[in-house]
Amino acid sequence: MVGEIASSYSPVLLIFGFALIAMAPTLIISRMIAPKKRSNPVKFLPMECGQVPSGEGRTHFMMQYYAYILMFVVFDVMAIFLFAWGTSMLELPRTATLPILAFLGIMFAAMAYALHESRRRDIW
Amino acid sequence: MSTIAPKFRLGHFIASLTDNIFWGVVLFTLIGLPIVFIVLFLIELPEIDGKLLSPYLAVTYIADPSRTLPIIQSLIQTDFFKIVAFPGFGFAALIAGATIFIERKFLAKIQLRPGPFYCGKVEGILQLMADGLKLISKEIIIPAKADKPIFWAAPVLFVATAAAFVSLIPVAPGWVVADLDVGLIAVFAIIGFFPIITILVSWAANSKFPFIGGIRALHQMVSFEIPLILSLLGIVILTGTLNLSEIVASQAGIWWIVFLPIGAIVFFISILAELERIPFDLPEAESEIVAGWLTEFSGMMYGLVQLGSYVKLYAFAGLFVTLFLGGWHGPMVVPPFPEEIITEGITMGPISIKIPGLPLFSQEMLNGTLWFVIKTMGVIMVILLPRGVFPRIRIDLLLHVGWYKLIGLCFLNLFIALGLIYGGVLGPEGFIQ
Numbered sequence: 394m395v396g397e398i399a400s401s402y403s404p405v406l407l408i409f410g411f412a413l414i415a416m417a418p419t420l421i422i423s424r425m426i427a428p429k430k431r432s433n434p435v436k437f438l439p440m441e442c443g444q445v446p447s448g449e450g451r452t453h454f455m456m457q458y459y460a461y462i463l464m465f466v467v468f469d470v471m472a473i474f475l476f477a478w479g480t481s482m483l484e485l486p487r488t489a490t491l492p493i494l495a496f497l498g499i500m501f502a503a504m505a506y507a508l509h510e511s512r513r514r515d516i517w
Numbered sequence: 518m519s520t521i522a523p524k525f526r527l528g529h530f531i532a533s534l535t536d537n538i539f540w541g542v543v544l545f546t547l548i549g550l551p552i553v554f555i556v557l558f559l560i561e562l563p564e565i566d567g568k569l570l571s572p573y574l575a576v577t578y579i580a581d582p583s584r585t586l587p588i589i590q591s592l593i594q595t596d597f598f599k600i601v602a603f604p605g606f607g608f609a610a611l612i613a614g615a616t617i618f619i620e621r622k623f624l625a626k627i628q629l630r631p632g633p634f635y636c637g638k639v640e641g642i643l644q645l646m647a648d649g650l651k652l653i654s655k656e657i658i659i660p661a662k663a664d665k666p667i668f669w670a671a672p673v674l675f676v677a678t679a680a681a682f683v684s685l686i687p688v689a690p691g692w693v694v695a696d697l698d699v700g701l702i703a704v705f706a707i708i709g710f711f712p713i714i715t716i717l718v719s720w721a722a723n724s725k726f727p728f729i730g731g732i733r734a735l736h737q738m739v740s741f742e743i744p745l746i747l748s749l750l751g752i753v754i755l756t757g758t759l760n761l762s763e764i765v766a767s768q769a770g771i772w773w774i775v776f777l778p779i780g781a782i783v784f785f786i787s788i789l790a791e792l793e794r795i796p797f798d799l800p801e802a803e804s805e806i807v808a809g810w811l812t813e814f815s816g817m818m819y820g821l822v823q824l825g826s827y828v829k830l831y832a833f834a835g836l837f838v839t840l841f842l843g844g845w846h847g848p849m850v851v852p853p854f855p856e857e858i859i860t861e862g863i864t865m866g867p868i869s870i871k872i873p874g875l876p877l878f879s880q881e882m883l884n885g886t887l888w889f890v891i892k893t894m895g896v897i898m899v900i901l902l903p904r905g906v907f908p909r910i911r912i913d914l915l916l917h918v919g920w921y922k923l924i925g926l927c928f929l930n931l932f933i934a935l936g937l938i939y940g941g942v943l944g945p946e947g948f949i950q
Contacts, residue, residue: 401695401696401698402695402703403695404599404600404695405685405697405703406681407596407600408600408605408606408683408695409678409680409681411600411601411606411680412673412676412677412681413674413677415606416672416673416676416821419653419817419820419821420657420669420821422653423653423655423657424657426654427654427657427816428656436658437658437659437661438660438661439660439662439722439725439813440660440724440812440813441724441725441726442807446725450662450722450723450725450728451723451728452725452728458736458913458916461739461740461916462736462739464920465739465740465742465743469743469746472743472746472747472750473705473746475747476701476702476746476750476753479750479753479757480753480757480758481757482754482938483754490935497928497931508920508921
């Protein structure tokens, strides 16, 4: 039974593997037939619109909207939890919807508070 | 005056040909034949006309045209064909290629240009082939400080992830590569890999523009994933299943876009953001950050990322059709296969050939595929349209739209779905079944 469920996922992995096997040769062929002319160090510099690059590539970068990433970590999981309820809602009694509404209320209130806090500039 | 091959001699040419033939024969006998026998030993061969198909029988069947069709028919039903050709990778790549050409022509018409015009005699129809040849014959330049293994692997991984997404989309009744019970959750799982690939590229390139583009892509994809997920909750509540084929089957009467238009609009906007298309193309904004996270890609690597993004576009459009526009449902327009060909065979003058194994595809399957492709192309056109019409929006507005407006609309959509069930319109006791 478990094996059957697991094997129903195998086509997803197979098509993933097939695309890997089918697409890798294009890079190899390209590598074989493409010209390799005049190697010089300037050619392999990172692209900065013709200027000589200055500083590190992986610099410090102000993530002004970091709060949204943090909120995603929490609310993505909460959103997926709702699907467990959604699939079985037609079989559940009607009273079972009330706790879910309370859960939605908590989720909504938490989201509103998080969004409110994320607009504060002094904490980021 | 230059010659193409100054030291050409016919004797050397023939010698090199015979040399190649010799090595071909040697390698085939030493490696090819054992592989053929191992494959024949391991693969489960189909049963045709009550006889198990052995390799010798297969060779005789191929020689006889009237007996080839059963072999083809049994091949079509295998997982291999589904993965490689029809609902899987080949079909998706074909539609992706068509989309690239249609997009260029369509945008050109919006902007009063001719678009691709010279390749091929008719309206630049061979432009795509020319572009492919150009990309594959270009030199791949990788920045010296880049993280090379990840940088090489990322375009291939991007295409492969998009292909895995395609495998979940049902095209016609029974024609889906992976028919999962939790298909919708699997879709969310696969969508979650795209930001990872983007951020891997932007980190591995070790350059400023890809880095900024990758951070933008991360914010955008992550912010619009929650509206994307929540906007589909209404459908799951109304159908009570996560299987995409069953969701399509539940729309035989009325499509879900009729009951849940708000969910459809939110889902469509989220699709635009996930696909990085205008007006949400901040990660690839060419007037601000060169090409965003694609800046350091050159030649075929860029081509692979483009192929992957168009395969992804097809998959998202197919998902929209599957969930909101009734998938393969539509009026029967494909004529039934003529009965007399099955019973009496084809008559051409004095010769009459009876071919077993016809029809190759059932009428339902052809009709379903036709309607699915028509609807998907329609959705793809609507996804392409904003590129010719809208400007790009600012990142704070983008995140504001995602977090404040769309999530609120998702909850509204959820309550509409609950109201439809508890108001007695839909569901087991509803008056619309």
